[in-house]
Structure formats: C-alpha cells, structure tokens
Amino acid sequence: MTILFFKRAIEDFRNNRLLNVVTLLTVSLSILIVSAFVLFFINTSEIMNFWKKGLRVMAYLKADIPGSELLDLRRQIQTLSGVESVIFISKDDAYKQLKAQMKRQASLFDNLDKNPLPDAFEIRMSPSTRSWEKVEFLATQIESRDEVEEVEYGQKWLGRFTQIFDLFTLTGYAMCTIFFMAAVFIMANTIRLVIYSRRDEIEIMRLVGAAERFIKIPFYIQGLLQGALGACIGLAILFVAFLFMASNIERGFFSGLFNIQFLSPLFLGIIILISMLVGWLGSYLSLKQFLKG
Amino acid sequence: MIDANEKSSVIRMFHVHHNYGIQKALIDITLDIPKNDFVFITGPSGAGKTTLLKLLYLAEAVTEGQVLIDGMNLSRVPRKRIPLLRRKFGIIFQDYKLIANRTVFDNVSLVLEAAGKKRRLILKKVRSVLRLVGMEDRQTALPLSLSGGEQQRVAVARALVGDPKIILADEPTGSLDDDSAGIIMDLLKDVHIRGTTVIIATHDKDLIRKTGGRVLFLKEGRLDTSSFVEKDYDNSIF
Numbered sequence: 202m203t204i205l206f207f208k209r210a211i212e213d214f215r216n217n218r219l220l221n222v223v224t225l226l227t228v229s230l231s232i233l234i235v236s237a238f239v240l241f242f243i244n245t246s247e248i249m250n251f252w253k254k255g256l257r258v259m260a261y262l263k264a265d266i267p268g269s270e271l272l273d274l275r276r277q278i279q280t281l282s283g284v285e286s287v288i289f290i291s292k293d294d295a296y297k298q299l300k301a302q303m304k305r306q307a308s309l310f311d312n313l314d315k316n317p318l319p320d321a322f323e324i325r326m327s328p329s330t331r332s333w334e335k336v337e338f339l340a341t342q343i344e345s346r347d348e349v350e351e352v353e354y355g356q357k358w359l360g361r362f363t364q365i366f367d368l369f370t371l372t373g374y375a376m377c378t379i380f381f382m383a384a385v386f387i388m389a390n391t392i393r394l395v396i397y398s399r400r401d402e403i404e405i406m407r408l409v410g411a412a413e414r415f416i417k418i419p420f421y422i423q424g425l426l427q428g429a430l431g432a433c434i435g436l437a438i439l440f441v442a443f444l445f446m447a448s449n450i451e452r453g454f455f456s457g458l459f460n461i462q463f464l465s466p467l468f469l470g471i472i473i474l475i476s477m478l479v480g481w482l483g484s485y486l487s488l489k490q491f492l493k494g
Numbered sequence: 495m496i497d498a499n500e501k502s503s504v505i506r507m508f509h510v511h512h513n514y515g516i517q518k519a520l521i522d523i524t525l526d527i528p529k530n531d532f533v534f535i536t537g538p539s540g541a542g543k544t545t546l547l548k549l550l551y552l553a554e555a556v557t558e559g560q561v562l563i564d565g566m567n568l569s570r571v572p573r574k575r576i577p578l579l580r581r582k583f584g585i586i587f588q589d590y591k592l593i594a595n596r597t598v599f600d601n602v603s604l605v606l607e608a609a610g611k612k613r614r615l616i617l618k619k620v621r622s623v624l625r626l627v628g629m630e631d632r633q634t635a636l637p638l639s640l641s642g643g644e645q646q647r648v649a650v651a652r653a654l655v656g657d658p659k660i661i662l663a664d665e666p667t668g669s670l671d672d673d674s675a676g677i678i679m680d681l682l683k684d685v686h687i688r689g690t691t692v693i694i695a696t697h698d699k700d701l702i703r704k705t706g707g708r709v710l711f712l713k714e715g716r717l718d719t720s721s722f723v724e725k726d727y728d729n730s731i732f
C-alpha cells in the first residue's frame with residue numbers, strides 16, 4: 202500500500218516535471234539561505250562566547266585602603282547583578298605575575314625601588330550577561346565608588362560588534378520567517394496545480410469509492426519528498442560553499458584562534474525536518490482548500 | 495407498487511424531489527427496484543435520468559423525500575461513509591471516465607486498492623475480470639490508445655471488479671457503434687444472470703427493444719406510470 206502511494210507521488214513528479222523542478226529549486230534556495238544564516242549564527246556565537254569567557258572588568262583601587270573596607274567593597278561588588286566572581290589581586294601578586302611574564306626584561310624591574318602597581322579586583326561576568334550594555338552599566342557602577350581609581354574592561358570594538366551581532370540575529374529571524382512562509386506558499390501553489398491537473402482522476406477515484414485519505418496521501422507524500430529533497434540540495438550547496446570558505450579562513454587571519462565548523466548532524470536533521478514540515482504544510486493548505494469532498 | 499416484498503428490494507425511493515437551484519429535475523418519484531432486477535430508466539434528454547442515478551451514489555443529495563439502499567437511508571449516511579456506500583455500486587458512464595495516464599490494469603485495480611485489498615488478490619481479480627471483458631491482452635495499454643468500445647469494456651471491468659451488488663450505467667452505449675454496444679449489453683446481461691442488480695439509464699429505445707428488461711419511463715422529472723406496460727419489453731424479442 203505504502204509502495205503504491207510512493208509510486209503515485211513519483212509519477213506525479215514525472216508528469217509535472219517543470220513545476221516540480223521549480224518548486225524544488227525554490228525550497229532548496231530557501232533552505233540554503235536559512236541554513237547559511239544558521240551556520241553563520243552558530244559560528245559567530247561560538248566566537249562571541251570565546252571572547253566573552255575572557256570578559257572581565259578590572260577595578261584598580263586607590264592606594265592604602267584599609268582591609269576592612271576592602272572586604273566591604275568586595276562584598277558589595279559581589280551583589281551587583283551579572284557578577285559571577287570577584288577576585289582580589291594584591292599589588293604584590295600583580296607585581297610577581299608581571300615579573301614572571303617579562304622574564305627577559307627582568308632588568309627593567311631592578312631599577313624600580315617600589316612596586317608601582319595598584320591593588321585590584323578582577324570581576325568576572327556570569328555567562329548570562331550577554332549584552333554589552335550590562336557590562337558598561339556594571340563598570341560605571343563600580344567606577345562611582347570612592348575606593349576605585351579606575352575601571353578597565355573589554356575592548357570597545359567588541360561592544361560594537363555585539364550590537365551588530367544582535368541586529369543581525371534579529372534580521373536573521375525575520376528572514377527565516379519570511380522564507381518559511383514563502384516556501385510554504387510556493388509549495389501549496391505547486392500542490393494546488395498538481396491537484397488541478399489531476400482533478401478528473403480525483404473525481405474518478407471518488408466515484409469508485411476511494412476514501413479521502415486514500416486520495417490525499419500521495420499529495421502529502423509528494424510534499425514531504427519535495428521538502429526533504431529540497432533541503433538536501435540546499436544543504437549540499439551550503440556544504441560546498443562552506444568547504445571553500447573554511448579553507449580560506451583557516452589559512453588566513455583567524456588561523457589557530459578558533460576553528461569554524463559546519464552544522465552538526467542534529468541541526469542538519471532539524472533543518473530537513475523543518476523543510477519536510479514546509480512540504481506537509483503546503484500540501485495540507487491546498488488540500489484543505491481544493492479537496493473539500 | 496411499493497408493496498413488493500421489502501426484503502427483496504435493493505433500492506426504494508419515496509416521494510423524492512430534486513432541484514438544481516430553482517430548476518426541478520425530479521418530482522415526486524416513488525419507485526422500488528427489487529434485487530437482481532434488470533431495469534432501464536428511459537425518457538427524453540433532460541428528463542432526469544442522470545440525476546436519478548446521481549441520487550443513488552450520492553453525487554447529489556435529495557432535496558425532499560427518502561432514498562433507501564439495502565434498507566439504509568441515504569440522508570443519514572455521514573460524509574465519511576459515502577466511499578463505503580459507493581463500493582456497493584459499479585458505475586459506468588457514457589464517457590468511460592478512465593484515468594488517461596494510467597494503464598488498463600491500473601484503472602481497474604484502483605477500485606480494489608481504494609478498498610484496501612491485498613496485492614495478490616488484486617492481481618488475481620483484475621486479471622480475471624479483464625479476461626471476462628476480453629481485454630486481458632491490453633493490460634498495459636493506456637486508455638487513449640484503445641477504441642471507444644474497448645475503453646468501455648475496461649470501464650465495465652472496473653465496475654465489476656469489486657463484485658458490487660448493483661451496476662449503475664448512465665448511457666453506457668451512447669458513444670458506441672452498434673457492435674460495441676452489443677458487446678457491452680451482453681456483458682451487463684451476463685452479470686445480471688449471475689445475480690447483480692443492473693440499472694441502465696438510456697434514451698435509446700432501440701437498445702431497450704433489442705436488450706429487453708423492465709422499463710421505467712421518466713418525463714420532465716416525473717415517473718410516467720401510464721406508459722409502463724407499453725414499454726415493458728420481454729427478453730423473447732431478442
């Protein structure tokens with residue numbers, strides 16, 4: 202029985218070849234664009250996380266603050282929203298660290314008669330503090346304290362990048378929605394034309410006592426097949442483009458910093474399923490409209 | 495006329511009216527078709543013959559009155575059960591209504607596939623019914639490569655393959671030459687002899703005269719009982 206339905210669906214494919222090819226291309230293109238966005242999104246958020254992990258605010262303190270006040274300040278910073286941990290770095294620790302880092306230039310330190318570095322708090326942000334505004338807000342709050350001399354945090358360009366990234370995400374969602382609807386619409390239109398081209402056949406099937414389900418299943422199969430096939434074509438094109446770009450990027454500026462990756466099997470599966478959903482939905486809509494029974 | 499034994503009648507109509515909008519196609523039809531009847535519904539073009547058949551297989555719903563098939567009241571058949579009702583019938587049309595891009599075999603097997611029959615049974619049934627109508631050599635042909643008479647034989651095979659209780663034929667020979675028409679009528683008489691109720695709508699008086707059988711006469715949507723006896727031919731003429 203199932204074989205029979207597939208046979209009918211594939212027959213339809215052949216009988217309306219141009220129509221089906223155009224639909225397939227539309228679905229592939231939609232999937233290509235949407236999944237290219239997803240791919241970009243995944244890789245950029247990977248990079249962003251990489252940077253954000255290292256995101257910390259350094260609060261350099263004025264000299265000679267009594268220990269009790271330090272404890273107090275530390276407790277207060279700890280309670281600010283978005284703060285994950287506060288570590289005190291004494292000027293002596295900082296000095297040792299600096300010296301260790303600059304072994305080769307150790308002679309530089311010989312000329313210093315006293316440690317020029319200030320005490321500091323190293324404040325790490327919780328991963329949920331995604332927005333740049335929160336980081337900036339936190340920094341101003343800390344800077345307003347009397348005990349704090351200066352606050353230093355991430356590069357300004359990272360902030361600007363975050364904003365662009367957010368904008369991009371929003372555009373991406375809008376685009377995905379539009380392409381989803383367009384794909385459903387085009388799919389529905391194709392199935393509608395197929396129904397139209399087969400209206401005599403459908404009438405005959407009804408006359409010989411075929412149930413609605415029996416009549417409709419091949420159309421659903423056709424929609425699902427087109428969705429799956431379109432997704433595979435779109436993803437294949439994306440993969441080729443990815444291989445091409447990845448080899449260029451890894452040899453270039455970013456090499457070694459992080460490795461860009463293709464969509465995981467899970468994501469590939471989800472995209473194919475969504476594309477099949479598009480096919481199913483398209484079939485459903487036109488069958489609902491044109492096969493009232 | 496209705497007091498025929500209820501058990502033996504497959505189709506009954508009680509005061510049936512059918513309107514297409516304001517156009518009255520059938521007016522106050524009351525009739526009774528016993529099991530294993532061979533009956534012609536005749537009358538001039540536009541008399542309502544096609545409409546009467548359509549009421550039976552629920553292509554149209556009655557405007558007023560009752561239609562009973564096998565004791566089942568058609569106005570109480572829910573939409574979802576219409577396909578089941580239609581499987582009681584084998585229907586034959588003047589224009590054959592074969593699916594153009596499917597082979598002879600596939601056109602006939604469709605009925606059993608739709609009824610969810612097993613593949614092996616389908617194969618066996620379709621072959622035997624195609625042999626019966628003399629089309630076993632053309633199984634893989636497409637309908638349009640066949641003559642009108644051959645196409646109608648395929649349509650008859652399709653009507654018979656599900657072993658229906660009732661055959662409905664709407665002008666089955668209307669597009670055929672005399673020889674082809676003769677073959678079709680012989681087939682219908684054969685299935686009648688094997689116990690099937692056969693109802694044929696036709697305006698062709700010669701066909702009725704040649705074939706023989708009971709005749710119902712429709713005129714402007716009414717059943718004309720006055721001409722009943724006069725039109726009741728006997729098989730012996732043949």
Ligand SMILES: Nc1ncnc2c1ncn2[C@@H]1O[C@H](COP(=O)(O)OP(=O)(O)O)[C@@H](O)[C@H]1O
Binds near residue numbers: 546
């Ligand atoms: N679908 C329809 N819409 C409107 N009027 C119809 C329709 N079908 C048939 N009629 C009218 O109903 C009457 C009976 O038609 P029909 O049953 O086809 O007659 P017959 O088959 O005896 O020639 C005719 O007057 C015809 O014009």
Ligand SMILES: [Mg+2]
Binds near residue numbers: 543544545664665
């Ligand atoms: Mg007619």
